[in-house]
Amino acid sequence: xxxxxxxxxxxxxxxxxxxxxxxxxxxxxxxxxxxxxxxxxxxxxxxxxxxxxxxxxxxxxxxxxxxxxxxxxxxxxxxxxxxxxxxxxxxxxxxxxxxxxxxxxxxxxxxxxxxxxxxxxxxxxxxxxxxxxxxxxxxxxxxxxxxxxxxxxxxxxxxxxxxxxxxxxxxxxxxxxxxxxxxxxxxxxxxxxxxxxxxxxxxxxxxxxxxxxxxxxxxxxxxxxxxxxxxxxxxxxxxxxxxxxxxxxxxxxxxxxxxxxxxxxxxxxxxxxxxxxxxxxxxxxxxxxxxxxxxxxxxxx
Amino acid sequence: xxxxxxxxxxxxxxxxxxxxxxxxxxxxxxxxxxxxxxxxxxxxxxxxxxxxxxxxxxxxxxxxxxxxxxxxxxxxxxxxxxxxxxxxxxxxxxxxxxxxxxxxxxxxxxxxxxxxxxxxxxxxxxxxxxxxxxxxxxxxxxxxxxxxxxxxxxxxxxxxxxxxxxxxxxxxxxxxxxxxxxxxxxxxxxxxxxxxxxxxxxxxxxxxxxxxxxxxxxxxxxxxxxxxxxxxxxxxxxxxxxxxxxxxxxxxxxxxxxxxxxxxxxxxxxxxxxxxxxxxxxxxxxxxxxxxxxxxxxxxxxxxxxxxxxxxxxxxxxxx
Amino acid sequence: xxxxxxxxxxxxxxxxxxxxxxxxxxxxxxxxxxxxxxxxxxxxxxxxxxxxxxxxxxxxxxxxxxxxxxxxxxxxxxxxxxxxxxxxxxxxxxxxxxxxxxxxxxxxxxxxxxxxxxxxxxxxxxxxxxxxxxxxxxxxxxxxxxxxxxxxxxxxxxxxxxxxxxxxxxxxxxxxxxxxxxxxxxxxxxxxxxxxxxxxxxxxxxxxxxxxxxxxxxxxxxxxxxxxxxxxxxxxxxxxxxxxxxxxxxxxxxxxxxxxxxxxxxxxxxxxxxxxxxxxxxxxxxxxxxxxxxxxxxxxxxxxxxxxxxxx
Numbered sequence: 001x002x003x004x005x006x007x008x009x010x011x012x013x014x015x016x017x018x019x020x021x022x023x024x025x026x027x028x029x030x031x032x033x034x035x036x037x038x039x040x041x042x043x044x045x046x047x048x049x050x051x052x053x054x055x056x057x058x059x060x061x062x063x064x065x066x067x068x069x070x071x072x073x074x075x076x077x078x079x080x081x082x083x084x085x086x087x088x089x090x091x092x093x094x095x096x097x098x099x100x101x102x103x104x105x106x107x108x109x110x111x112x113x114x115x116x117x118x119x120x121x122x123x124x125x126x127x128x129x130x131x132x133x134x135x136x137x138x139x140x141x142x143x144x145x146x147x148x149x150x151x152x153x154x155x156x157x158x159x160x161x162x163x164x165x166x167x168x169x170x171x172x173x174x175x176x177x178x179x180x181x182x183x184x185x186x187x188x189x190x191x192x193x194x195x196x197x198x199x200x201x202x203x204x205x206x207x208x209x210x211x212x213x214x215x216x217x218x219x220x221x222x223x224x225x226x227x228x229x230x231x232x233x234x235x236x237x238x239x240x241x242x243x244x245x246x247x248x249x250x251x252x253x254x255x256x257x258x259x260x261x262x263x264x265x266x267x268x269x270x271x272x273x274x275x276x277x278x279x280x281x282x283x284x285x286x287x288x289x290x291x292x293x294x295x296x297x298x299x300x301x
Numbered sequence: 302x303x304x305x306x307x308x309x310x311x312x313x314x315x316x317x318x319x320x321x322x323x324x325x326x327x328x329x330x331x332x333x334x335x336x337x338x339x340x341x342x343x344x345x346x347x348x349x350x351x352x353x354x355x356x357x358x359x360x361x362x363x364x365x366x367x368x369x370x371x372x373x374x375x376x377x378x379x380x381x382x383x384x385x386x387x388x389x390x391x392x393x394x395x396x397x398x399x400x401x402x403x404x405x406x407x408x409x410x411x412x413x414x415x416x417x418x419x420x421x422x423x424x425x426x427x428x429x430x431x432x433x434x435x436x437x438x439x440x441x442x443x444x445x446x447x448x449x450x451x452x453x454x455x456x457x458x459x460x461x462x463x464x465x466x467x468x469x470x471x472x473x474x475x476x477x478x479x480x481x482x483x484x485x486x487x488x489x490x491x492x493x494x495x496x497x498x499x500x501x502x503x504x505x506x507x508x509x510x511x512x513x514x515x516x517x518x519x520x521x522x523x524x525x526x527x528x529x530x531x532x533x534x535x536x537x538x539x540x541x542x543x544x545x546x547x548x549x550x551x552x553x554x555x556x557x558x559x560x561x562x563x564x565x566x567x568x569x570x571x572x573x574x575x576x577x578x579x580x581x582x583x584x585x586x587x588x589x590x591x592x593x594x595x596x597x598x599x600x601x602x603x604x605x606x607x608x609x610x611x612x613x614x615x616x617x618x619x620x621x
Numbered sequence: 622x623x624x625x626x627x628x629x630x631x632x633x634x635x636x637x638x639x640x641x642x643x644x645x646x647x648x649x650x651x652x653x654x655x656x657x658x659x660x661x662x663x664x665x666x667x668x669x670x671x672x673x674x675x676x677x678x679x680x681x682x683x684x685x686x687x688x689x690x691x692x693x694x695x696x697x698x699x700x701x702x703x704x705x706x707x708x709x710x711x712x713x714x715x716x717x718x719x720x721x722x723x724x725x726x727x728x729x730x731x732x733x734x735x736x737x738x739x740x741x742x743x744x745x746x747x748x749x750x751x752x753x754x755x756x757x758x759x760x761x762x763x764x765x766x767x768x769x770x771x772x773x774x775x776x777x778x779x780x781x782x783x784x785x786x787x788x789x790x791x792x793x794x795x796x797x798x799x800x801x802x803x804x805x806x807x808x809x810x811x812x813x814x815x816x817x818x819x820x821x822x823x824x825x826x827x828x829x830x831x832x833x834x835x836x837x838x839x840x841x842x843x844x845x846x847x848x849x850x851x852x853x854x855x856x857x858x859x860x861x862x863x864x865x866x867x868x869x870x871x872x873x874x875x876x877x878x879x880x881x882x883x884x885x886x887x888x889x890x891x892x893x894x895x896x897x898x899x900x901x902x903x904x905x906x907x908x909x910x911x912x913x914x915x916x917x918x919x920x921x922x923x924x925x926x927x928x929x930x931x932x933x
Binding site for chain 2: 829830831834835852929
């Protein structure tokens, strides 16, 4: 058997993806979550068609002649805020920012975490101990304080928020991926490939990564809600970008401007529900993916 | 002869799974007289361990049980929860396979042995329980002071002895030993079995000994029952059955006579080709026919019932 | 030993973290103030900012280990004094929440895990998942709006009523009324973790043979659960609770702001606004140190609770 043909049989190919989808379709939880995500994904994509972000400038909002603090009954569908801006517009735009940050931050986490985890797990030895030492150090540093410190040093921008979340949450991923890589490495075919003279890069690409990809995908999906919640908290603490309002930023402005004491619920309820729904949906999809990637879990849940 | 301590009448156990109903035990009837011993043998998956659980009604909720189980004259499946608890461990106790997790890892072994005595009030005070634990431990060859040890501080053989001591705590009439020595090495295995035999003689215990190791049963049991695919296929006095099997399956098992110490031969008797059938998809007719060297066309048609094959012997094969 | 090394790592990391972006901290501090060049240079010298970075680092290490965390840009007070003043409020709020979250969350997990796939389990699991998906401060905002603004049952914020002088028991009651909503918010936010960990740990333990043995002995279901299942299943939960004590200082950064609770969380939020770098640096160090300390305690506790783990 040649290395190439082993690759074919060892790696999940097109048919594997098909069976993955068949299994996924059977899960009610997963399909509901996916439907919600598709809906919000579409909303986020078409947001620029519905909303012109220029209207978030207080000056522009004033020239539009909107009322201030208008409840939804007066200014459908979701009323206005202290600066006469439409809450609906902020909600739509916020879905775009929150989803972008959540996905991009998770991507950063995955790239760093997978790189460290695969290298540590595959190479082993001293490099592994060194990388895992560093990982453990970062693991004990409490996430939110670190993110806050980093974000306040880097300055307020959407890009920085993405970087901060990615840079602070990779250690979990690295540790998880490493243990998976170790398991895969134990299996015969890697040794065989190596004994047949395959290069490390080739083995990692063709043998290790395809076998941990299901798990990476499941964990990435489960990491997006954590990223979204982190973004929300950082934005609420004033570390977000005011010109590109996310749901968290909306909540911060609502809170800072006394929407609670005015009982202007329309200002802070939609953004919170948006976060709740999207986070829940990602969790549902992620757990379904995890159950398919690791069938042992399904029985326990 | 006195009243039998255990009677199974047409016991059937079916597991409900997502893939449909899986029959594990398909109509087993047997009897163990007071002080008697029966060895139940068969390959893994034949349903023998399910029987052990069924006697004390310990099977999971997914198991559907029909037929009757009479333990010390009481119909176990007719008992109310309180009555069931009263029968457990006093009428019949189980010696579990101790290698894995039969002992609670965070409780001292003395407390675990004393627990059933206190629950069933076979001793009146915790102090009396302590004395009794010491006696029991000594009787299985463990120094009484080890009562304060945690399971992980004992060797595999010692843990198995603890499980025997625990099973004896309430002086049961019947001991069910479910593969009690599988995970032990040969020397320890022999010691544990000798201990079990001694205790049985001293206390006039009835024994249901379940194992896949046919050779053990012939030494330690009066009678033998061989199970295949959820049914008893042969039954009789152990010496006779072993010396002259009536059923081809028993012949296969006996031919594979596993020599002590040879693990692989115990795991997969070499006298038999092929694998045990999947209980969810049993072959039509006699379930053994695909592996049977003597199979005939009519074996595919109907499953043979047990019939007399000699003095006190029965077998389920059309060739008998 | 490992913990000491980790702590040293955090102390060093803290120094460089706040210097990854080249900036002049003094410019922040003096923003908007008309101060002569000379005074600025003097200040720079006083803070050691005219020294090369290695000298600064040595100076930082020495002072940190002496307990000197620098001067707050905002209040001009020593950071350490500012922090110490705020600790009791935070410890009180999070201590109460920690306790309720651990007790109620664990109880929920036990109920859900022991009777898996019943309606109780589904209810508990789905509400836990929902609570998990809500930002804690938003939950606080909702509770505050409903119970304080609309219903008027609880005060809007702070630790005690201002403008009235209350004594003895009345003052205590008043304080409890202020504590209630933030503590409820944090309890709800932290409960889910305990429920999920307890449930999955119990589910794992339930397949163990010693539970079958316990049942075979004729024990009642409740005894099987309380004497055999839980002592094993709760081991990871106890560790989790100990670990979470490490977050007793940093666990309510956003929620404290919502309820104007004058603790370390609010101090953090204020320091972000500055940004008050020395303050942020001090808080970060303290938060990390507390997590490291309780990591160590959790390890020791596990060793004590689980007889299988021998002290090495």
